[in-house]
Amino acid sequence: MRSFSYERATSPGAAAAAAATTANAKFIAGGTNLLDLMKLEIETPAHLIDVNDLALDRIDETADGGLRIGALVRNTDLAADRRVRRDYGVLSRALLAGASGQLRNKATTAGNLLQRTRCPYFYDTNLPCNKRKPGSGCAAIGGFSRQHAVVGVSDACIATHPSDMAVAMRALDAVVETVRPDGTTRNIPIAELHRLPSDSPEIETTLQPGELITAVTLPKPIGGTQVYRKVRDRASYAFALVSVAAIVQRDGSGRVALGGVAHKPWRVEAAEAELPGGAKAVTARLFADAKQTRDNAYKLPLAERTLAAVLREGGA
Amino acid sequence: MAKVSFDVNGETHQFELDTRTTLLDALREHLHLTGTKKGCDHGQCGACTVIVDGRRINSCLTLAVMHQGDEITTIEGLGTPDALHPLQAAFVEHDGYQCGYCTPGQICSAVAVLAEVKAGIPSHVTTDLNAPVRLTNAELRERMSGNICRCGAYSNIAEAISAVAGRSA
Numbered sequence: 001m002r003s004f005s006y007e008r009a010t011s012p013g014a015a016a017a018a019a020a021t022t023a024n025a026k027f028i029a030g031g032t033n034l035l036d037l038m039k040l041e042i043e044t045p046a047h048l049i050d051v052n053d054l055a056l057d058r059i060d061e062t063a064d065g066g067l068r069i070g071a072l073v074r075n076t077d078l079a080a081d082r083r084v085r086r087d088y089g090v091l092s093r094a095l096l097a098g099a100s101g102q103l104r105n106k107a108t109t110a111g112n113l114l115q116r117t118r119c120p121y122f123y124d125t126n127l128p129c130n131k132r133k134p135g136s137g138c139a140a141i142g143g144f145s146r147q148h149a150v151v152g153v154s155d156a157c158i159a160t161h162p163s164d165m166a167v168a169m170r171a172l173d174a175v176v177e178t179v180r181p182d183g184t185t186r187n188i189p190i191a192e193l194h195r196l197p198s199d200s201p202e203i204e205t206t207l208q209p210g211e212l213i214t215a216v217t218l219p220k221p222i223g224g225t226q227v228y229r230k231v232r233d234r235a236s237y238a239f240a241l242v243s244v245a246a247i248v249q250r251d252g253s254g255r256v257a258l259g260g261v262a263h264k265p266w267r268v269e270a271a272e273a274e275l276p277g278g279a280k281a282v283t284a285r286l287f288a289d290a291k292q293t294r295d296n297a298y299k300l301p302l303a304e305r306t307l308a309a310v311l312r313e314g315g316a
Numbered sequence: 317m318a319k320v321s322f323d324v325n326g327e328t329h330q331f332e333l334d335t336r337t338t339l340l341d342a343l344r345e346h347l348h349l350t351g352t353k354k355g356c357d358h359g360q361c362g363a364c365t366v367i368v369d370g371r372r373i374n375s376c377l378t379l380a381v382m383h384q385g386d387e388i389t390t391i392e393g394l395g396t397p398d399a400l401h402p403l404q405a406a407f408v409e410h411d412g413y414q415c416g417y418c419t420p421g422q423i424c425s426a427v428a429v430l431a432e433v434k435a436g437i438p439s440h441v442t443t444d445l446n447a448p449v450r451l452t453n454a455e456l457r458e459r460m461s462g463n464i465c466r467c468g469a470y471s472n473i474a475e476a477i478s479a480v481a482g483r484s485a
């Protein structure tokens with residue numbers, strides 16, 4: 001690990017300002033992704049800004065009947081919150097499907113959203129990777145790519161976003177609240193937080209340098225049967241090959257977001273109009289522009305079958 | 317270098333550490349509490365599990381300087397050879413190990429799992445998110461999945477934990 005200086009920020013505004021004025025600074029929350037990558041020298045910050053004192057660890061009800069989740073709320077606490085279990089079951093389920101009990105106790109809402117890909121070549125510093133080293137090439141294209149994305153890919157990168165939580169938040173139309181180094185705040189719909197890789201896979205989100213996530217808000221509950229189903233290589237403590245978050249209403253309408261298939265949680269609102277036609281019709285729309293590899297082509301039928309199982313569970 | 321102080325097994329310790337020092341390395345290299353093990357150093361095995369302010373975490377993926385004022389319990393703080401913690405005794409009784417390397421992490425994790433069930437925290441296999449949690453074998457295995465045992469002592473580990481859970485339930 002490269003050496004770094006360390007400070008504990010005392011307010012969100014001060015944290016964002018420090019991140020913008022200190023060279024090569026990074027926020028650290030739970031540390032479960034950042035420290036992992038620092039040990040491998042994939043992340044090499046010169047300065048860490050610890051945000052754990054920022055009192056952003058509450059879950060409050062909003063004026064319009066939704067929930068405002070502080071950026072530092074731990075994954076365990078979010079999954080266990082009575083209101084989340086009752087009204088946003090898909091979010092509890094997605095969180096509980098991720099990582100391990102130990103990791104969820106540390107992992108934060110913001111850190112989970114901003115965790116980096118699990119592409120094995122991103123982790124192997126001996127091999128080319130445009131995300132780790134822009135312009136070096138992509139070892140996954142033409143390499144071992146069974147974990148990789150099948151849609152929204154580019155010639156530069158075919159990595160997936162590994163978060164389970166983010167997939168459920170996409171289905172719930174969550175909004176990310178931030179503060180920028182100049183003190184201004186803004187709201188970013190989760191659909192606009194993560195980017196597709198395009199020709200700059202090293203830029204993963206639309207956050208500006210030094211911009212701090214302060215909270216994630218959920219709109220008022222929409223009811224329905226909420227399901228999260230994750231398919232992985234072992235029954236627990238493994239990342240998704242494919243996952244489906246769905247909210248199905250009695251009249252058969254609903255929302256569907258997929259994990260493990262793209263560089264961001266994959267939801268195509270137009271595809272949801274096909275729900276009465278069943279899983280095949282929905283996935284046909286979701287994957288209209290799919291570009292699979294020989295190794296990951298299995299994800300297309302797997303996603304369709306997983307969605308079919310979810311829709312059966314949802315009573316559609 | 318940075319200064320930090322925290323409690324380990326009821327005693328306050330002051331450190332002056334390289335900021336890069338993980339909590340795991342502070343415990344093992346600085347306090348010589350070598351019960352807590354380093355398996356993978358990347359959050360993938362659970363051998364480094366300790367209990368911080370009542371919650372289990374992987375001590376390899378957290379910096380010592382981030383624990384100012386925290387209360388940390390390691391395997392050495394749970395019990396002693398003369399006065400074993402009930403879970404330590406149950407691991408002996410049920411032969412919940414082979415080489416023993418994962419055992420301190422398994423036991424710290426299990427102590428926290430029983431508290432999590434008591435607190436009503438659901439898991440991936442909990443059927444009804446809005447009903448009280450019952451510690452079935454499936455629940456136990458899911459909740460312990462962050463602790464890998466290379467020797468495959470899982471069935472005896474599960475028996476040891478169930479025995480204690482049954483007694484305290």
Ligand SMILES: Cc1cc2nc3c(=O)[nH]c(=O)nc-3n(C[C@H](O)[C@H](O)[C@H](O)COP(=O)(O)OP(=O)(O)OC[C@H]3O[C@@H](n4cnc5c(N)ncnc54)[C@H](O)[C@@H]3O)c2cc1C
Binds near residue numbers: 033106165
């Ligand atoms: C073995 C293992 C298995 C795992 N399995 C899964 C899994 O199955 N599913 C899954 O979804 N995840 C999984 N994870 C990933 C885990 O969920 C993430 O590591 C965790 O959510 C990251 O949160 P954190 O608070 O620890 O982030 P940190 O490591 O502290 O930070 C991550 C990134 O977010 C930035 N950041 C943190 N807070 C803020 C903020 N408030 N504003 C702006 N930037 C911020 C940091 O600068 C850093 O770049 C796994 C991890 C491990 C190690």
Ligand code: SF4
Binds near residue numbers: 122140158
């Ligand atoms: S898929 Fe993306 S992250 Fe993986 S090697 Fe290629 S550029 Fe790197």
Ligand code: FES
Binds near residue numbers: 355357364377
């Ligand atoms: S050493 Fe910490 S999880 Fe393996």
Ligand code: FES
Binds near residue numbers: 413
């Ligand atoms: S007893 Fe050997 S690793 Fe578990």
